[in-house]
Amino acid sequence: MKNIIKKMLFLTAAFGTFALMNPCLAAQESEASIVNIINPSKSVGVQIGDLLSREIEIEVLKPYQISKNAFPVKGTNQNGVELNDIKIDSKTNDEKTTYKIKLSYQVFGYSAKPSVMQLPAEHIEVTGGKANTSTPVSINIPAWRFWQASLVPTGLKSAKDSVQPQHKPTLIDLNPHKTRLIVLIAMFVTGLIGLIYINADKQWLPFMNGAFAQAHRKIKKLNKNKANEQKALLYMHQAFNKIHGANLFASDVNDFVSANPAYTSQKAEILRFFERSNAALFSDHAENSEQLINELINLSKTLRNCERGVK
Amino acid sequence: MNIVTTDVQLTDWRSHALKLESEVKKVIVGQDKAIRLMNTAIFARGHVLLEGGVGVGKTTxxxxxxxxxxxxxxxIEGTVDLMPNDLIYHTYLGEDGRPKIDEGPLLRAGENLSVFFFNEINRARPQVHALMLRVMAERHISAFKREYRLPHMVVFADRNQVEKNETFEIPSAARDRFMMEIPIDIPADRELRKSLMFNLKFQHAENLTKQVESNVLQFDQLNNFSDILQSHIKASSTMEDYALDLWESTQSPEKYGIKMDSVDVNRLIHTGASPRGMGMLLKAARVNAWLQNRDSLYPEDIHAVFHELIAHRLVFNAMYENRRTQLAREFTTQILNTVAVPALAKAA
Incomplete structure (x- = not known):
């Protein structure tokens, strides 16, 4: 017992002497200290490429501070562990500055067998203080160890030998997509056919060989001059006569639209055509041939659309 | 005569012509087309044959x-014993007991005669037809050792196509002297028929006629104005071709693809329209264009008078004569429906 008491006294005296002889440690503890360290939650099974983060909170009393250059440098590689990123957040009040340092490491070291690696210890110098009285202050962040696990067993030569049967991924039900796709394609094709039906001008299209369709094609081919004016009018009259089943004249237009309701909407235009036709064919009123033929092209196209049921 | 004067004349006369129509329509209902056609004949200076039953209002x-x-x-009334001299004079015993001769209905009014109505012309003998037709063509006649001129006379004759007893058919050459044969039918509209039955104003023809304004036209200036009118209305080459096609189609209907439902058209026609008939057709069509306030002839002008101008001129093979009215209507309708304007060959 006496021995024990003697030893304790000795240790106390020794520690006190050491503390008195090392003012640096005393200053370090009082001027800058690590408040908190949060290490990665998982210290085993770490593999090459994994990211490990640790957060350190440091308090530095004023006038001390940590210079930006004092922090660890991003990209530093120590024993196969590289500092991948560093983020520093600091808050200052009247007495102290609190630094929150987030260190992100990536493991590049590899061993065929499980081995111990570590996030490196970091040494951060604290600067500031009064030039004459202050003593150098630094913070030592301790290393943190973990077990590195190999990716494949030792001596594995062919990956194929170790292939494990896998479950098939869950199949997505394609039916709704398929139905939607079919509907969309059908709509697209219908629209396309509709557009072609309405806008195309080819003889092979359905209902494209009616009286006005033929007249329209013939008139379009004519040169727009005085000599062809009568021909263009003739083609239009032929078309009207063909549909009416007899010669059609201005006085018969009411009967014509009654018998052929598809042309009812164009009654005013038809009457105007007969008016212009009479003026061009039977009187000496000069017509602008180009304009007349252009109008006949438009009218024959409109009437062709009526003929085909295109509004 | 300058253009302005002509235009004024044309406008003035047109308003008179339309006034005539509106005046006649005040007392004659349901006969608008016949009134327009008669008006047309007056301005084309042509004689008219009226066709219709008894009591349809022809005289009124x-x-x-x-x-x-x-x-x-x-x-004058056509009767089987009517002789040509009955048109020229009539004899009677005067107050002094001596025989006297007076001018007949044809000469009585002299140059002032504007309308001569020959009622039931087909009851008169061919001798009477011959005299009448000569006067119609020449508009003058010699009698009582002098010449009577009838420059303003227009003859309206009536014949009943249905009744055939004691009648003398007017030969085709004679029919050709008439510009038109106008059908006067009973109006189809029931309201009009009712009105004709129950409205008392239609029961007194003489009073009815007095409601019409007199002297709307100046009869003695009609010939001169007709010449002005005829020279004013122009026909394009397309129109001339069309008229020619119509004429040829009356002669050779098969050439123009004319078909009829009831008969073989090639066997129907013996003789088509005459040059005189076609001349009259164009004259009447020009009047129609003028009445429509146009200075150019349109196909519609020909259509408006075609049947009435052509039907009575057609000579059918004998076997079809008893169906003349119906077949002539069908034939002229088919011509207008089939002969194209502008003609396909000419335009192409």
């Missing part, structure tokens, strides 16, 4: 028109 219609035209109106 004629008297109304005669009142509008002005001048003298004479009338």
């Amino acid at each position: 219609l004629l008297q109304s028109i005669a009142r509008c035209i002005g001048g003298a109106y004479e009338r």
Whole structure:
């Protein structure tokens, strides 16, 4: 017992002497200290490429501070562990500055067998203080160890030998997509056919060989001059006569639209055509041939659309 | 005559012509087309054959028109014993017991005669037809050792196509002298028929005629104005071709693809329209264009008068004569429906 008491006294005296002889440690503890360290939650099974983060909170009393250059440098590689990123957040009040340092490491070291690696210890110098009285202050962040696990067993030569049967991924039900796709394609094709039906001008299209369709094609081919004016009018009259089943004249237009309701909407235009036709064919009123033929092209196209049921 | 004067004349006369129509329509209902055609004939200076049953208002219609035209109106009834001299003079015993001779209905009014109505012309003998047709063509006649001129006379004759007893058919050459044969039918509209039955104003033809304004036209200036009108209305080459096609189609219908439902058209026609007939067709069509306030001839102008101008001129093979009215209507309708304007060959 006496021995024990003697030893304790000795240790106390020794520690006190050491503390008195090392003012640096005393200053370090009082001027800058690590408040908190949060290490990665998982210290085993770490593999090459994994990211490990640790957060350190440091308090530095004023006038001390940590210079930006004092922090660890991003990209530093120590024993196969590289500092991948560093983020520093600091808050200052009247007495102290609190630094929150987030260190992100990536493991590049590899061993065929499980081995111990570590996030490196970091040494951060604290600067500031009064030039004459202050003593150098630094913070030592301790290393943190973990077990590195190999990716494949030792001596594995062919990956194929170790292939494990896998479950098939869950199949997505394609039916709704398929139905939607079919509907969309059908709509697209219908629209396309509709557009072609309405806008195309080819003889092979359905209902494209009616009286006005033929007249329209013939008139379009004519040169727009005085000599062809009568021909263009003739083609239009032929078309009207063909549909009416007899010669059609201005006085018969009411009967014509009654018998052929598809042309009812164009009654005013038809009457105007007969008016212009009479003026061009039977009187000496000069017509602008180009304009007349252009109008006949438009009218024959409109009437062709009526003929085909295109509004 | 300058253009302005002509235009004024055309406008003035047109308003008179339309006034004539409106005046006659006041007393004659349901006969608008016949009134327009008679008006057309007056301005084309052509004689008219009226076709229709008994009591349809032909006489009232004629008297109304005669009142509008002005001048003298004479009338004679066609009977089987009517002789040509009955048109020229009539004899009677005077108060002194001596025989006397007076001018007949044709000469009585002299140059003032504007309308001569020959009622039931087909009951008169061919000798009477011959005289009448000569006067119609020449508009003058010699009698009592002098020449009577009838420059303003227009003849309206009536024939009943249905009744055939004691009648003498007018030969085709004679029919050709008439510009038109106008059908006067009973109006189809029930309201009009009711009105004709129950409205008392239609029961007194003489009073009815008096309601028509007299002397709407100046009968003695009609010939001159007709010449002006005819020279004013122009026909394009397309129109001339069309008229020619129509003429040829009456002669050779098969050439123009004309078909009829009831008969073989190639066997129907013996003789088509005559050059005189076609000349009259164009004259009447020009008047129609003028009445429509145009200075150019349109196909519609020909259509408006085609049947009435052509039907009575056609000579059918004998076997079809008893169906003339119906077949002539069908034939002229088919011509207008089939002969194209502008003609396909000419335009192409």
